[in-house]
Amino acid sequence: SAGLAHEINNPIGIIAARVECMLWEADEQGLSETVRGDLKVIARHADRVARITQGLLSFSRQQAWRLSPVDVNTVVEEALVLVEKQLAREQVTLERDLAPGLPAVLGSANHLQQVLLNLLTNAREAMPEGGRLRVATRRNGGSVEVEVADTGKGIPAGHLSRVFDPFFTTKEKGTGLGLAISYGIVRDHQGTLTVGSREGAGTTFLVTIPAAGEREGRRHG
Ligand SMILES: Nc1ncnc2c1ncn2[C@@H]1O[C@H](COP(=O)(O)OP(=O)(O)O)[C@@H](O)[C@H]1O
Numbered sequence: 732s733a734g735l736a737h738e739i740n741n742p743i744g745i746i747a748a749r750v751e752c753m754l755w756e757a758d759e760q761g762l763s764e765t766v767r768g769d770l771k772v773i774a775r776h777a778d779r780v781a782r783i784t785q786g787l788l789s790f791s792r793q794q795a796w797r798l799s800p801v802d803v804n805t806v807v808e809e810a811l812v813l814v815e816k817q818l819a820r821e822q823v824t825l826e827r828d829l830a831p832g833l834p835a836v837l838g839s840a841n842h843l844q845q846v847l848l849n850l851l852t853n854a855r856e857a858m859p860e861g862g863r864l865r866v867a868t869r870r871n872g873g874s875v876e877v878e879v880a881d882t883g884k885g886i887p888a889g890h891l892s893r894v895f896d897p898f899f900t901t902k903e904k905g906t907g908l909g910l911a912i913s914y915g916i917v918r919d920h921q922g923t924l925t926v927g928s929r930e931g932a933g934t935t936f937l938v939t940i941p942a943a944g945e946r947e948g949r950r951h952g
């Protein structure tokens with residue numbers, strides 16, 4: 732998808748820049764309110780396309796990973812630091828239950844943090860009126876698990892199989908890329924990302940990644 736994203740990224744950048752110019756010159760040129768309104772709509776959507784292609788580009792940049800031992804609890808703590816304040820502001824109670832002494836996993840701490848951030852952001856966005864967010868880690872056999880559970884609006888049964896699809900979104904300003912990217916990152920750690928949800932009750936995402944010692948000797952990419 733990197734090639735395609737580049738192909739889209741260049742022309743959309745030009746479109747956005749030209750529209751920007753036209754809006755600057757709108758007064759001079761005596762453009763009507765209607766035309767100005769249309770230009771603003773074009774600018775907004777060009778922006779959206781640019782954001783989507785940026786997402787695709789960062790998705791496919793993963794090939795350059797160097798695998799190193801990662802402490803999952805540290806990844807979780809660092810992601811939580813970034814969202815904690817906003818959660819508190821939005822009346823979301825944070826409950827953390829991190830198991831001590833977890834084995835390391837082999838991978839990229841940055842990418843795993845991106846996964847956690849995506850899951851935490853989605854959880855927050857599912858609880859606009861507040862609620863409870865539980866983040867737990869544990870060892871399960873040869874794997875490390877991270878659970879992110881919210882008491883938010885939940886996912887309708889009919890949507891469950893589609894939430895990992897690129898561009899699937901139910902949000903007005905969503906890109907539908909967060910979970911697709913997260914899924915790819917977890918898969919590249921030889922792990923799994925699964926979801927369970929009840930509409931109106933809440934949603935639980937489960938990340939499972941094999942511990943460093945348990946991984947097959949297979950090389951990434
Ligand atoms: N915790 C959650 N609670 C309810 N719905 C969720 C949750 N996480 C994901 N979803 C659903 O999955 C869709 C895709 O999520 P994502 O890939 O992160 O894209 P985006 O957040 O941009 O919409 C969301 O639009 C939403 O419908």
Ligand SMILES: [Mg+2]
Nearest residue numbers: 849853909910
């Ligand atoms: Mg999201």
